[in-house]
Amino acid sequence: MQPQHHTIPFPSPTRYNSNKAPTYYLIPLNSSASTPKSTDEFKIAIMVKSYTKSYDYSYAFPTVCLAYFLRYPNPYSTHVLSSDVISRTIDEAGRLQTTRIHRKSSRLPSAVLKLLPQSVLGSVSGGKSESYILETSTVDVKEGWMKTESKNLDWTGILSVIEKQEYTRQVPNREADIFSATAGTTGVKTTVLFRSRLGDRLRARATRLGEAAAVEVDEEPKRSFLASWSKSGIQRSIEAIASRKTENQMGHAKEGMNVVLERLRHGGLVAVLDGMRKDRESMYNATEGAYKQ
């Protein structure tokens, strides 16, 4: 299904195609302004693309919750270089709140990079070859759910990807069966939102250069990039490329979790930590040289 440009009626955001994935949202360009001032602001709205997928792990809820914090490194996550806990608290309801930061060796998909003009790229990238992901999670062991949210910390000027997951206990399990293979099933619903704010950046640049009208003017060759962007929607292309790549990576994330869950099933925490150490060693050997500082 091809993304389409819509102009939206006041007020926003408005949701389209609510029963089908991907879903498109339109929200005002300037997200800090809750009510757009003119109809022009609707025309230059940000497009948001989203995916929703559901999956069942054939493991008990506590096992999945444990695996979640133990999922890096695994053989499918060689791009994740490090994971750190920034904060961890238990709230009044007994829920465990964790914020972690993951460092990834990958950056924007190269197909996305190719779409960007050097001027935009140069000011954003700074020659970096890694990026950071902020992950927040809440575990409610009594009610049997875990909610997580991961988003990129850099590159947000070009593309924001927010992944939300909701894990739910499917079968109440007895404490004795907590890490056994047959104790239950855990459902997970994953939603990924893509939002390209490239338009903001280009327009801000145009304004700074005294070319505020550039977006509307097609004729001038100097402004052709801005014009072609508004016409053909590079923004939409970025979201489309990124979402295709993410769909593929969502499969890897699931496989990675399954490896960790399998290790838990066979040898408990010791087996997981043992596996992690091996994965880390093989990662280090593979990347040695490539990340030499």
Next chain:
Amino acid sequence: MSASLAPECNEVKERYDSCFLKWYSDQYLRGKATTDPCADLFKDYKKCLTGALKERGIDKMLEEAREDHKESDAVNMRRKCKGVLYISS
């Protein structure tokens, strides 16, 4: 165990992680949780990590993410948000 983004923090991180995982799997996930017994180890780890985050400019990115979060909250005011972002710094 996963590595820390700051190699100098790997040792304190591993000590904290081991403590947490034991408590998380033996106590918390079995519904027996009281308080987090690893708070002191977390303090040591956090102390090391805070410096590393500053050095790499990640503290600023986290600050921006927090601002961004506020912005989208303003936009989605009508939608009730259950998840709250906790970042201690």
